[in-house]
Structure formats: structure tokens, C-alpha cells
Amino acid sequence: MFNYEWFYCGGLDRLVEEATHRCARARYPNWETEQASEYEAYKESLEKRTILYMKDGLTYEMREMAEVGTSSALAFECLPVDENYHVGAIVIIAPFEDIARVEVFAVHPDEKPTENLRIPGFRPPGAKEPQS
Numbered sequence: 001m002f003n004y005e006w007f008y009c010g011g012l013d014r015l016v017e018e019a020t021h022r023c024a025r026a027r028y029p030n031w032e033t034e035q036a037s038e039y040e041a042y043k044e045s046l047e048k049r050t051i052l053y054m055k056d057g058l059t060y061e062m063r064e065m066a067e068v069g070t071s072s073a074l075a076f077e078c079l080p081v082d083e084n085y086h087v088g089a090i091v092i093i094a095p096f097e098d099i100a101r102v103e104v105f106a107v108h109p110d111e112k113p114t115e116n117l118r119i120p121g122f123r124p125p126g127a128k129e130p131q132s
Helices: 004-008 011-027 036-044
Strands: 047-054 059-065 073-078 090-095 099-107
Touching: 004 011, 011 036, 011 047, 011 099
Parallel strands: none
Antiparallel strands: 047 059, 047 099, 059 073, 073 090
16 A cells, blocks of 8 residues: 555645644634634644554664665654654655555644653563464
8 A cells, every 4th residue: 555656746745734734723613714824734734653553563763764775665864752762864765655644743832742752663571473
């Protein structure tokens, strides 16, 4: 389902746009008429998080895509969960066929959930690999 064209030629951008539009539309239901300027300002202020779910059970939060000269896999910088990795950068290359699902979470900074929305980037030490 996912391929180079989907990520690099508009598919991901369309998903981000759809998530931000739906989030802003929920706040401003009359966005096409009297609430247009408020809708646009709110939409521009939204934070977006892109989550990749892999077929092997791993989950990554993508900071940004990386250009490394391959069209057979997705290269991206991952947001690390482990505090020890926050000092550097983690760049991952994942074959497109290993990506099971992509989610975009759009939320206004003032309306974030109070609980820590933690997206795991790696299995915890000692965790077993999921059975297929």
C-alpha cells in the first residue's frame, strides 16, 4: 500500500492536511462562512504528529523524512522515547512494505490531552517480538 510516491509525492501531505482540517472543522463548524478567519488561524497553530506502525509491531514517531537517495525504502528521523537518545538523532530506513499504518494526530497546543501522550519508538529491553 505505501510506496515512495505516497510519502514523497503528496500522500503524506494530504493526510496531514486532512487531519488538520478535521481538527479545525470540529472547533469551527461554520468554517466556510462566518468563522473562516478563526478557522484558518486555529488550523495554522495546530501541532501535528506522524506515527508509523510497522508490521513487526514497532511504532515510530517521525520527526521528518530524510533524503538519502533510495526509492525502495522510507528514510526518516525518529523522535526517540528514551531520554538517553535525546542528545542525538536517530535516522531509520524502513522498507515501504514493512509499514502497516500511518497516523497523523493534529491537536492545538492549548488542548493537548493532560496525560503524557507517549509514542513508543522501540520495544522495551527483554520484550518478545510479536508472533505473526
